[in-house]
Amino acid sequence: MKRNDLNDGDGTALPTNAARLGTRLRLARQTRGLTLKALADEAHCSESLLSKIENGKASPSLPMLHKLVKVLGTNIGWMFEEADGEEGIVFRAGTRPLISLDPLRRGEGISLERIIPYSPGHLLQCNIHHVEEDGESAGPIEHVGEEVGYVIAGEIELIVGDEVFRLNPGDAFVFKSELPHHYRNVGKGRASIFWVNTPPTF
Template identity: 45%
Template sequence: MVAAVRKKGPVEVPEIRVGLKMKHTRLLKGLTLKQLAGLAGCSESVLSRIENGNANPSIKMMHRVALALGMPVSGLFQENGDPSGVVMRQGERPMVGTDQIRRGKESRLEALIPSGRGNLLSGYINDIEPGGGSEGILQHEGEEFGYVLDGEIELTVDNRSYQLRPGDSFYFRSERPHSYINNRKKLARVLWVNTPPSF
């Protein structure tokens, strides 16, 4: 799989083409585009655009497609770095963008933990542009922990909203309905950890 490279300061960050991984996994599982669209509850045209690199999925869409493929969202990320899975160096970690970019609300996820089989954790730095977020309610098995590195987000769990600032942390069971949004005018950066790796 070929990853695009997006410059970020003096280092080059590999940007993952989720669509290629999605298509590859779909074909390995013997699913047609129509079958996967039915399982994920979306249209064939949306999946086709994602698979062909003409659109990036939203965070919510990545959850739905990964669930339909029987894998965590982290399975859609290409592994890079140390083959032993111990170290993921700055500038070599996989990064994926969401479809919110066309509306100026991009979110970027930088993987901090290799997406190997059998991992009990997944961890990311989630860069959330103003107006960006989960684009709807998420709900899945597991636990989530987060720490706000920069900026602010509004986290909603069980219909209760919390405004989080740098230094604030959060934890909740992922089965509880949850969503988040950056409702400020500045980029927010959140360290986000899930177990098991549903994301």
């Protein structure tokens, strides 16, 4: 899995976004008057790892990021917020970043291609989840909202609560985000899922 790369659409790697995430995390922590130790204790993670994340030297797993933003009273969308595109309406092909939330840990193999920017101005969050062969999401995850997805390519196993579903291209799904959920690529080659959820926490 590549380090936390942004893709410019022609395969050229752009600078990583780990520094931006770390800066936002530190700002949110300091705004709430929390020390590194206090935030680490409440989020059940190590102080040293949290320090590395804030300094752009490590990236959190998705479950850890959910814990951090819950403690900080914010959302994942704000952590990655960027400027809107043309009039905040059109977002051109080749300009969408490809985000890996946990680039330093092997085995997950998942990147999120932003369809629209992470922004508090949007009621929906939309990404294409690219899942490498044998890749799987860290989880299970639970949060407020609703999830809708459409499998573009590959074969996915979706686990929602106690139910397991095998999904192929053209299959779609919807479920409440409060249900524990995660997924993995059970086919050959990369799988891709067009994924929309609300509110913007993913």
